[in-house]
Amino acid sequence: MKIDFNADKPIYIQLAEEIEDAVLSGAYEEEAQIPSTTEISVSYKINPATALKGINLLVDSGIVYKKRGLGMFVSSNAKEKISDKRRVAFFDAYITSLVSEAKKLSITKEDIIKMLERGFDK
């Protein structure tokens, strides 16, 4: 996992996204335990309150849950939840910036569609 401390996003959001990525890639399997707030805080050198805030985002969206006295675990349908959430955000996250950069460079819609086809064929 990697956090970019210079990125425009707050660290706790980056942390939540990193853990989501790890769930999607299978690094943290469903029903497996994720690192504790302390472990995250120490290994990234971030304040425990920041780490907790990131984890709480995942709790709120049902991606991880707390087992009392044991720690935090990945929910059984976490992968599906993350994909669903990210599909909704896909337009804002990728298409908007793609179109804006394309306009700056005078790349047409047709050019982009051709590039997309090339990308998918790769």
Add this chain to the structure above:
Amino acid sequence: MSYIELKNITKTFGNTVALDNLSLELEQNKIYGLLGRNGAGKTTLLNLITNKLFPTEGEILIDGDSVIENDRPLSKVYFMTEKNFYPDTMTIKSAFKWGREFYPDFDEDYAVRLSEKFSLKIEKKIKSLSTGYKSIFKIVMALSCNTPVILLDEPVLGLDANHRDLFYKELLQSYSEKPRTIIISTHLIEEAADIIEDVIVIKNGRIIMKDSVENVLSQGCCVSGSAAAVDKFTAGKNILGYDALGGLKTAYLLEEIETQAVPEGLEVSKLDLQKLFIYMTNS
């Protein structure tokens, strides 16, 4: 509820006003970053909290008790400072033994374990240590004393990158296990930015900012583009400073900007704590 309270503190040295009617409330079990340029009054502030200096005016309370000539609140605070208060001939090992005399909850086993992690040889005399290892010795003392408050004045002075990394990790580990009120005064802002929860910026003996790092960062931003467009967009906003390179201009703001409100051709990006500090305390 605030744990440490400074009420209208003024401290003068002759004609110099070091702290100017400063009030500050600190909560329990938070990590604070105390930032300020050289001579801003950081160390004076820490010396006042620990009764090493008396305020000219005002009052300081720890957990409701005045700190002036009062052992009870002072036993709750460990002050790691640049100055060395240990006798020259004392070994590190005996300093650990003595630690318990002054701080009843001093954890000697932990002190020894932490020394090993830093490869600090505890048979050595304190005066024989290099600058870096003097800092390490003081770090070990500070983290082992288990007081409710730890004041760290330039804790990483002379530490190499590996030891700084280890220090931040051990600090967070120790803080997670035993939450305490920690104040870190440092010039290495970039390194401490993610460790601290709240930031206090002091300038010319006054506090010019006290807020959570998260809030501060969500407000600070830089807007860059052509000089005319930047000036037009930032007019009337809270501008901390400018940079210009030819016709390109960057304005540093302390104000939240809605991305939708930004005209085309202007780029808005985040301002990190160090840059923000520099622009707030320049001039």
